[in-house]
Each structure stands twice: as structure tokens, then as C-alpha cells.
Amino acid sequence: MPVSELCHREVITMQKDESALEAARLMRKHHVGDVIIIAEEKGIRKPIGIVTDRDLVVEIMATELDPAVITAGDIMKPELATIKENTDVFEVIRYMRRKAVRRVPVINDDEQLVGIVTLDDLLQLLSQELSSLVKLVEREISKEIQQRP
Template structure:
């Protein structure tokens, strides 16, 4: 499985000029956990940062930032850690594990945003792979069953000898 196969193609984006309040409303409206920051009015969605619901909560509450006047660009994480569209599940997990991130924007070879893959997406993909492996193991007779069958054939052949 590749990143493009498991990623969510519907990514909510925000411009760096928007306020934290506008970003929080986007998160709420789309029931999302993060926003990928892209430059406004550019036809190509090139990720320049990322901001999460946790970032906004921390800034607005713990640090008492003014959500109406603080701009996303001043607090976003940048540059964003990106995932190649053809990254394998193992590579995705390695990136997440090494960076401590739970969400990775997915970029095509030109660096354009084509999706986002989350830790939940990776877990679902891994679960599907394990389910496929389980089906193979259930369908294939166990080694013990094969040995018993071979022993039965052998014994039937021995009893038929003169």
C-alpha cells in the first residue's frame, strides 16, 4: 500500500494570512484535526506549513494569544514534514515514529498537496493487511492437518500391501 492509496484526498487548507479564529472555525466546520497551510491565490497547492487543533488551543488558551489578530503564518509549524505520494506503509510509519507526528501531508513529485495521511489511516491500512494475512492462514490447511492427512495416506498404502 502506498500513501496515495490510504491518504484522505479531502484536505482542509488555510492561508498564512488568516487568523487563528478563522482557522479554528475551519477545523470545526470540517471536523478536522489540522489544516495544511498554503499560499493564498496560488493555483498549485504547495504546502508551506501545518497547524493543528492542539496548536490553536495552546496558543489561544494557554498563551492567551488574540485569536482574532494572531495570524496562522506566525504560529504554523514550518516547513511541514511531507510524505511522498508513493511512500510505503512502512515508510509512513517510520516518518511518523521518527518525527512524533500523527498527520502527514502527501505531496506529488512536483510538491503539490494531494492528500493527508493520519496515524488512524495507517492503522486502518495495517489492520486490512493483517486481515488479509489472517484469511490466508485460515484458508491454508495447518501443517498438523497436512501431516495427519499424509500419515493416513501412508497407512492406507501400508495396509493394502500383500
């Protein structure tokens, strides 16, 4: 299954010159744990960084900095891991493990942001698939009992 079938298409974004306080407000308003930092080039929204709830705690709150003064660009992860929309879900899992990230923006061939996939999304998908396999085993046992009483 390509990641484009699983990813969330509504991604919360902001510019790198906006405040860390605004990032926190967006996360709270939309009930998410991250904001993707984008740069617009020729009408294309390209992801250039990410700010997570953990970044806000570790970089701003724990160091007692003013979130209204610090920008998203100041605390964003500089080397953003992204994945192409046609990438297989299991390759996404391997990629996230290799990069040690819990969230990955999904891009198209033009590097335009089209969605985001998170560890939570992948865990939910895998648990549903495992549940289906368990039901298969139960059905197989039931069928055998009926055929061979």
C-alpha cells in the first residue's frame, strides 16, 4: 500500500519566521503534536522543517526562553526527513526507524507537501491488519470444527 493512502492530507503548517508561541497555539487548536514549516517556491509549498511539541518543551520551556520571541525557524529540525507519496508503507516504517523519527511529511515528485504520516497512523494500520489475521485463524478453526466434528 502506498503511503498516500494512509497519510493525513490536512497538515498544519507555518512559516519559519512565525513564533514558537504560534506553533504551540496551532498544535493546541488542531490537536496535533507537530507543525510543518514550509517555504513557498513558485506556488509550491515545500516542507523545510518540523517543530514538535517536544521541541517546544525541551528548547523553549526547559530553558525558560520567551516563545513569543523565538521563531519556528530557530527550533525546527534542520534536516527534515520526507517520504515520497508512492512509497510503500513498510518502506516508510523502515525509513522512519533508520531516521529515528515519529513523523514524516509526505511529498510528491515536485517536493510539494501532500500529507503527513505518523507513528500512530502506522501502529493503527498494523493493529487492524493483525486483528484481521486473528479473525482469519478463528474462522479457519471454526470451519474445521464444522467440517470435522
